[in-house]
Amino acid sequence: MRDIIERPPAPGEALPPLWKRLVWFAGLAITGALSCAAIAYALKLLLR
Template sequence: MRAIIEPPPEGDEPAGPLWRRLAWFFGLALAGLLATAAVAYGLRALLAAG
């Protein structure tokens, strides 16, 4: 069975494909955006309720 989390490549090994690295980048950026929006709307709802 292949490990879900793999160690980073050694210095002489090439990095993964560009599309995979970009997909991770955009996925993490989108997750951060959604988390920030959820917190902001939650705080806004708390302020409006008070």
């Protein structure tokens, strides 16, 4: 079975392709912004 959390590459080992790393970065950034906006909107509704 494959590990859920992958270890960092060993020294000298090739990194994953750039497009894959950029997709992960963009996905995490968008998800973080959307969750922050959702929490802020929910708090705004609660504090009215």
